[in-house]
Amino acid sequence: MKNKKKQIEILLVDDEDDFRASASKALERRGFRVIQAQDGSKAVDMIERIPFDVVVLDLKMPGIDGITTLGLIRKINPRLPVVILTGHGTYEDAVAGIQLDIVDFVHKPVDIRELGERILSLVSIGDVKPLREKKIEEVMVPVGCYEKISVDSSILEAVDKLKELFLRRAGDTEDARENRALLVFDRDNFVDIVCARDILCLLEPEFLRTSDYASFFTGMFLAQSRIAGRVPLRSALTVKPRVQVDSALIEAVHLLVSNNLDHLLVMNGNDVAGVLKPEDLIKEILDPVALENQNNTD
Numbered sequence: 001m002k003n004k005k006k007q008i009e010i011l012l013v014d015d016e017d018d019f020r021a022s023a024s025k026a027l028e029r030r031g032f033r034v035i036q037a038q039d040g041s042k043a044v045d046m047i048e049r050i051p052f053d054v055v056v057l058d059l060k061m062p063g064i065d066g067i068t069t070l071g072l073i074r075k076i077n078p079r080l081p082v083v084i085l086t087g088h089g090t091y092e093d094a095v096a097g098i099q100l101d102i103v104d105f106v107h108k109p110v111d112i113r114e115l116g117e118r119i120l121s122l123v124s125i126g127d128v129k130p131l132r133e134k135k136i137e138e139v140m141v142p143v144g145c146y147e148k149i150s151v152d153s154s155i156l157e158a159v160d161k162l163k164e165l166f167l168r169r170a171g172d173t174e175d176a177r178e179n180r181a182l183l184v185f186d187r188d189n190f191v192d193i194v195c196a197r198d199i200l201c202l203l204e205p206e207f208l209r210t211s212d213y214a215s216f217f218t219g220m221f222l223a224q225s226r227i228a229g230r231v232p233l234r235s236a237l238t239v240k241p242r243v244q245v246d247s248a249l250i251e252a253v254h255l256l257v258s259n260n261l262d263h264l265l266v267m268n269g270n271d272v273a274g275v276l277k278p279e280d281l282i283k284e285i286l287d288p289v290a291l292e293n294q295n296n297t298d
Contacts, residue, residue: 007033008123009050013043013069014058014085019110026112032119040064044072047080054119056106058085074101081122085110102131136252137245139284140266140274146179149194151186155202155236156229158182158194181263183272184237190272192237193263202228202236240265245273249284252276 010032014020017038024034035050037043041064047055055073059066070082083104103122106115149161165180181195203224208214241255242265256264256278264276 007031008053008119009033009035010119011035011037011043011046011050011052011055013037013040013055013061013066015039015061016058023110023112023115027116027119030112030116032116040066040069040072043069044076047073047076052080053123055080055082056085056115056119057082070102083115083118083122104131133249134284135245136243136247136249136266136276137273139249139280140245140276141179141280142274143183143272146181146183146193146275148185149182149233151184151191151234151237153233154229155199155231155233158233158236159199159229162196162199179275181275183275184233192240193265193275194233194236195263197262198236198238199228202231242267243276244268249281253281256281 008031010027012020012024012027012034014023014036015038020036020038024036027034035046035052037046039061043055043057044064046052057066057069057073061069064072066084070084073080073082078101081103082101083106084102086105086107104118106118147161147165149158161182162180181193184191184194203221205220205224208216241259241261243252243255245266245268252264252266255261256276262277265272266274266276
């Protein structure tokens with residue numbers, strides 16, 4: 001006789017009686033065994049006695065709230081998968097949940113089918129890793145992947161180097177094709193980063209920026225190109241925002257967005273460590289499927 005497959009045991013913690021009852025029935029129809037707790041105190045007591053597979057925990061409850069309950073759960077069982085229900089949770093609650101090693105968020109009103117699939121994937125993975133925010137150094141492109149240029153070069157020399165980056169063959173590495181900016185050095189000392197946007201700023205005549213009655217005509221671009229080509233590269237350099245390598249990712253997001261940057265310099269003290277671009281951060285936006293794959297491969 002074949003052994004019966006072990007039923008996944010869920011502790012559902014929520015102070016809303018109707019929600020607990022309906023969600024429990026729906027999950028049980030999908031093959032789970034669900035035990036209910038109406039507050040954090042009862043949940044902690046049950047976890048001390050029963051080896052649950054997963055805890056589904058609401059944030060907002062009277063008495064011991066969800067975050068406090070989560071902290072107590074972590075003292076009892078640091079590895080127990082906890083899924084947070086976030087119907088009306090605050091930003092601070094979400095951050096606290098990540099810091100206390102939650103493994104997933106599910107929004108209220110809850111899609112029971114989705115919740116069931118999340119729970120099945122968590123249990124099938126086995127050793128579930130909690131949500132973890134990457135460090136800037138894990139996301140940035142290291143300084144060695146960027147071309148360098150001397151601060152004593154001309155704008156034309158910078159343009160030629162940028163053209164070379166733009167025209168690299170598809171067979172080149174992804175980093176080499178994407179990192180279309182130059183790191184500017186004064187001998188061994190890092191000065192700044194220069195990209196296509198900086199060069200274009202030099203092409204725009206001053207009167208176009210200052211006059212409401214400026215006109216545009218054919219030939220202006222060519223004329224400005226001839227003039228700008230002879231200008232020293234130093235003229236294209238501006239003081240750009242920088243972020244330290246040990247800063248939080250959200251600080252990098254703020255600097256990129258508020259300053260409309262294509263490239264954000266990442267510093268290690270006074271030394272340049274790498275460059276962060278918007279597309280580097282887009283790749284890190286949380287996706288449940290990617291998270292599952294990461295837990296399977298890490």
